[in-house]
Amino acid sequence: MIGEILAGVTLLVYLVYTIYNIIKNKKERWMLFFIVPYALLNLIDEVSFIITKSHDNFSFLESYGIIGISAVLLYMILFKLVVSPTSVLPKADTKAYKTSSLSKSKAEAYKREFLRLMDKEKLFTNSNITVNQVAQRMGIPRQYLSEVLNVYLKSNFQDYMNKYRAEEFVECLKDEKFKNYSIMGVANEVGFKSKSSFNTTFKRIYGVTPSEFKKTLASAI
Incomplete structure (x- = not known):
């Protein structure tokens, strides 16, 4: 019994800590819609077990509640990972570039060339474009382009491509x-x-769906 209580309390502490970090860092707040209910269900189940020495008091928690929420949370994370992997996976840490041989002057030059390729030649309209292909076009190593994007443009390749695509759509x-x-x-x-x-x-960039934006644009003409 003591082992079960410790396991339950440990899980609750971890969930509360996760919720605290999400709120504190203001990132991935969409996960709160699933983690908070999951934590509450675990709390109810744990308190019930401590008082009655049984998990059978709220059968829906065992059959549908905790298991169901767990399944939904896992599904949503996987869905988010497929649709927008960069919002789930951590972005590259700029500290990793501290030992880079890329000078600031060269980085600025590469940045200007990259932006020129986007603004003038619209490489982003190629749906299959990769960071390797753009780096080859610029005649620089891929890691240099990644460094320019992460350190000097505060983004990553896919996010930057999609930003340009959204703007071009408008x-x-x-x-x-x-x-x-x-x-x-x-x-x-x-x-x-x-x-x-x-x-x-x-929607992340403009705050509305494409169809809503199109209707607003049409009414303004």
Whole structure:
């Protein structure tokens, strides 16, 4: 019995610590919708067990509550990982570049060239573009480009591509050439392959869905 109580209390302490860190760091707050209910269910179950010496008082907790919430939480994390991996996986630590041989002057030059390729040549419209391909186009090692993105542009390759794609999508909506295109048709033109990735990226940047933005834009004309 003591072992079960210790295991339950340990799990609760870990969940509370996780919730505290999410709130403190203001990151991945979407996970609170699942971790908080999960922690509460565990708390109810643990208190009930301590008082009655049994887990049978709230059968729904064992059959549907804790197990169900666990399954939903795991599913949502996996879904988030597939749709927007950079929002789940930690970004590269800039400390890793402290021993880099890339000078600041060269980094600034590479940054300008990278931005030129995006602004003028719109490499992001190629939905299959990779960081390796862009680095080869610039004639620099891949790690240099990654360093420029992480340290000097405070982003990563995929996030930067999607940012440019979202901005280009907005510009295309203003162009008569795309008047008869569907929303996803325009999204494909600017480099988005996945509808879910497109919607997630767009709402994160503009605060509304692409269809809502299009309606607002149409009413403003």
